Amino acid sequence: MALEAVQLGQKKLSTDGYVVLTEAELGFPASAREHLHRTFFHRGVLKLYPNDLPVDRERARDVVRFEWAPDGLRLSEHDTITIENRGERPEAREYGRVEVLADPQFEAWIRGALALLPPEWRDPRGTFGVNLFRTFTNVVTKPHQDGERFIFIYVVDKIGQGAQTWLYGLDDDTEPVFRGTLSPGDLLVFEDARFRHTVTPLEAPVGGGTARRDALVCTVNYPHTYSLNW
Numbered sequence: 001m002a003l004e005a006v007q008l009g010q011k012k013l014s015t016d017g018y019v020v021l022t023e024a025e026l027g028f029p030a031s032a033r034e035h036l037h038r039t040f041f042h043r044g045v046l047k048l049y050p051n052d053l054p055v056d057r058e059r060a061r062d063v064v065r066f067e068w069a070p071d072g073l074r075l076s077e078h079d080t081i082t083i084e085n086r087g088e089r090p091e092a093r094e095y096g097r098v099e100v101l102a103d104p105q106f107e108a109w110i111r112g113a114l115a116l117l118p119p120e121w122r123d124p125r126g127t128f129g130v131n132l133f134r135t136f137t138n139v140v141t142k143p144h145q146d147g148e149r150f151i152f153i154y155v156v157d158k159i160g161q162g163a164q165t166w167l168y169g170l171d172d173d174t175e176p177v178f179r180g181t182l183s184p185g186d187l188l189v190f191e192d193a194r195f196r197h198t199v200t201p202l203e204a205p206v207g208g209g210t211a212r213r214d215a216l217v218c219t220v221n222y223p224h225t226y227s228l229n230w
Contacts, residue, residue: 018188030185046132056136056137129221139202150219153189155186167196
């Protein structure tokens with residue numbers, strides 16, 4: 001991992017509430033991202049769920065426990081992945097689970113992502129929600145918050161145009177404080193409590209074809225999201 005880029009990323013996250021880095025700055029090889037794409041972003045892992053929004057989104061999920069210990073960051077699979085009270089949907093929702101820590105390169109990406117959190121913002125232990133999303137038209141439905149501590153958006157692959165990410169302040173009439181189109185290999189991290197976020201619709205490739213965006217959308221959760229019995 002590129003230590004200097006991580007330290008600069010921590011500083012920007014502390015001051016501005018968000019940071020964008022490339023995988024090269026993180027020291028995560030493009031070949032590792034391509035491995036994640038081949039291994040996890042296909043119909044054997046991703047599924048379409050009734051009543052999901054956007055309606056054509058395919059997804060899978062995992063939840064990982066983390067602990068900042070004296071000997072380094074410890075990771076393990078959590079015992080449940082159920083989502084409750086998120087995205088204005090209070091009901092409990094279950095999605096297909098993929099245990100990402102079984103893949104060393106996925107584990108390496110999680111370690112690199114969590115390293116971006118400034119030390120003073122790190123809970124001694126907690127949970128990291130991992131969502132694998134494949135979208136074709138609308139990426140999200142409207143500006144929103146996820147109700148967790150930090151959000152990580154990492155684009156793994158993309159076909160077509162559009163899908164520009166916007167971060168707004170908390171007032172409805174504010175202009176975006178960030179507008180950027182994340183390319184494959186780009187990672188956006190932000191403090192959820194400070195922003196509402198959205199993504200513009202995907203647009204078909206020039207010359208025709210079907211648009212598609214494959215991304216990891218991950219969360220460092222609040223302690224109340226999942227109980228931890230160590």
